[in-house]
Amino acid sequence: MSCKTILAAEIAQGYRDEVKNIIASRGFRPTLVGFLANKDPAAVKYAEWTAKSCSDIGINFKLRKCDREELEGRIMEANEDKDVDGMMIYYPVYGDRQNPMD
DSSP states (O other): OOOOOOOHHHHHHHHHHHHHHHHHHHTOOOEEEEEEOSOOHHHHHHHHHHHHHHHHHTOEEEEEEOOGGGHHHHHHHHHHOTTOOEEEEESOSSTTOSSTTO
């Protein structure tokens, strides 16, 4: 029995190309806002990779850094901003407690 290696990058490339072509055909660059309310190195790196991926396919990416106490208000502001088409929040926000009410 032989096995076949399947690389995630090869599969993902087809989806990236499809999104890039759709964006180009519409003549509109959507804007994605990422919120970083921590200094976790993994979250910072994830935000950097998001920026690169967005740039590669034609999406405007804006990283907004804030304190966790400001996060809810900043999300509300972005939700009202007509120029923002999507949002991401990079975890952890509250350390080991994801629910600030705990």
